[in-house]
Amino acid sequence: MSALFGLLRKEAYHILRDRRTLAVLIFMPVVQVMLFGFSIRTDVRDVRLVIVDPTPDATTLEIRNRFAAGGVFRIVGVSRTEEPLEPLFRTDSAQVGLVFEAGFGRHLAAGDPAQLLVITDATEPNTGTSRQFYVSAVIQQYESDLALRSGAVRITPQVRSRFNPTRESTNLFVPGLMAMVLTIIAALMTALSLTREKETGTMEALLVSPLRPWQIIVGKVAPYLAIGFLATLAVLLVARVVFRVPMEGSLVLLLGEGTLFILVALSLGILVSARTSSQRVAMLAAMMGTMLPTQMLSGFIFPLESMPRPLQWISIIVPARWFVFIARGIMLKGVGLAYLWRETLVLAAMTLVLLVASVRSFRVRLQ
């Protein structure tokens, strides 16, 4: 019988017999999805604004200037028609669209209601709401300034969400949640399971055998890869059935990207275990090194764009940041590899680097 098969079977016994942990692994994703059914208010900066102004005049130009000057918005495009809006939103180049109706300045000057349409990308509902709030604030300021001069306020901002019309926070959280759950299962459980062998002394017996590091690692990793995959399905299922979270893009692509992410997390877990010798330290290291960044720096809970620059830079090396972006793109916007190939490449590169590093960091001897 092959050594690898023996290892896999042994690992399966461990997992199946540790009933409590197994129950946690199965129920945690479900419970998490339920828990994250609330939203967290967030601050907004550097919002990418696209303006559609069919009939530019002094009035619309002044309003546009106010948006450009406020410091909250950055105008990424101005157009006379609505056509460029769709691709800009899809590629995430624009976050808010400001559409003046034709003859906006004329209507206002004539004392008629002037229509202003505010389109928010509510893929991220918290920030979407905040952005709408900022847009309204700019308009209201303009209105009140106008009222002082003429005493007539006729602007009616309309708000419309895209991609995520119901603005369910769950929609936003599900991709981040998948990243969390997979990090816990893959990184934490792998690290714990390897350090447990060190702690109990069984690692000594494994090391003294002719098993090669890659065999030990694959034997450890494969079962958790499978569990991680199942957990992904569980999260998606609950999200779909209970919260009706959309699945705009390809499920197969999402599962593929999920597997890639699990591999990254598993490699991190092995790295953590290579540097620690007790489960307690491994647990802390896995929490600090993988779970915390996943929670804080992936855009899962706190939007990256409203973070200080240094944190944004740090987030670049957080694998979950890329996965969350990819998962949101696939699930909520329905985009495919054509738009996500860069992020996918980043994840793949991370997987490769970390896997090589973890196999190399695995000692064939005791310290």
Add this chain to the structure above:
Amino acid sequence: MSEAPVVVDDVVKRYGEVAAVDHVTAEVRHGELFGFIGPDGAGKTTLFRILTTLLLPDSGSARVLGRDVVTDLWALRREIGYMPGRFSLYPDLSVRENLDFFASVFGTTVAREYEHIAPIYSQLEEFNDRRAAALSGGMKQKLALCCALVHRPNILFLDEPTTGVDAVSRREFWELLARMRTSGLTIVVSTPYMDEANRCDRVALMQNGRILATDAPAAVAASFERTLLAVRSPDRYRVLLALRDYPHTQRVYPFGESLHLADDRAGIDAARASSEATAFLHDKGFTDARVEPTPPTIEDVFISRMSAVNAPVAAA
């Protein structure tokens, strides 16, 4: 005949300031049951880990079965059987599952090796489905031994196999080893229990990373260079204190039921030494003290060699 199965040449292994193994040179012969005897912290485990390719020595070299333990580790790992000091089986797996696992690691099966491990496995078979965690100490050791033997190693390293095991299981275990030895397998074992030294063909006494003596147990015991007396008295604590003032005391210490007194006069007649010590104790009022010559044990030799290396026996 080819090279000895274990050749250790001036091996040093340090942990920071402490030399866990301090210039150790030793040789184990073919088919021998060889014991490294020494207390916790003597360096036995570190030495065993070096010999089983688990640790790199800082300097010196070691060869096992003719292979270098540093450069030839993958070939060696197929050929050695090693039972670590700590319980190294999976507590959540059953007896059979543990055995199956270690067989699979070496690309074999329990069925194929059955004949080979049967002498030990037959004692475990009725507990096949019991989790290793639920086995008694003696059973755990037998299972660990079975797992270390399942790939038919050419040499067996057992690090403190009898620590934490009750007296009956210890005896059973040593009898198993004696039986295995008859098959010609070279067995290297370590133990902190001096009384187990007599079970080995040859022993090395270890202390503070160094080897104090290497020889057959009887020869080690016979190497005690003083006249040794056993002193028995109901009031052994006060007798012990009194003997500290006896002018010919080289060392006196509790030894089981009695006290052992090493006379500091080289080559003195044992009967004369006894009667002089008896007279001294009588003078001190210990009229019921009995003194008689006693054959030195490995433990007496250990104490004597340790004292020579370190400080004299502290007055405690």
Add this chain to the structure above:
Amino acid sequence: MTSSGDDRAIRTNGLTRTFGAFTAVDHITFDVKPGEVFGFLGANGAGKTTAIRMLTGLLTPSSGEAWVAGHDVYRESELIKRDIGYMSQRFSLYDDLTVRENIRLYGGIYDLTRDQIRDRTERILSRLGLSDTAHDAVGALPLGWKQKLALSVALLHEPRIVFLDEPTSGVDPITRRQFWELIYEAAHAGTTVLVTTHYMDEAEYCDRISIMVAGRIAALGSPAELKRDAGASSIDEVFVRLVRPELAGGGGPAQ
């Protein structure tokens, strides 16, 4: 307060403890005199641990009687805990505290006064030759020193009885002697010492020993008596004959 009506350190009469259908300790009866070094032997699972837990007030017996330091184990377990000391190889001292801090900690646990703690700390430090390392973490001490310190700490509140669990397994022969000298010294000063162990060579140092087999006391007496009665050369031999007669074979006559 003394309900047993005599000065024996430990007295048991038909002491029994069952767990469901399993009888862990089965009617054991024995006495230990003050100042005696009493060895409490048995194989793993023979009932030693259960018996000790009852005697230290941690476990209520199912039936039978027992007094420890004159206190009834059923009703006065709190008083028992004040009058006994306990040392085990596995746990006794905190490795991350210094020698002094460990002593102070245990002094505090047993309600010693500041003066008592200070005096006894100095006494222990000079007795063990630890004065120079008093501010070192206990974890950094060699095993033998730790063991001696642990015993001294167990004796800190001058208990009438001290329970020692495998106190010298694994230590070097010289430290072992020093340890036994400490035990004899305490016994000489009137402290009763109860040593539980499954290492038979440790038993030879005791005044009297009892050997438990399957919950019962199978032999009781001085090591010399037991060896004489069994015609054996060591307590190890005596033990094996009691527990597994067929194994003893080889040398001596099997009765």
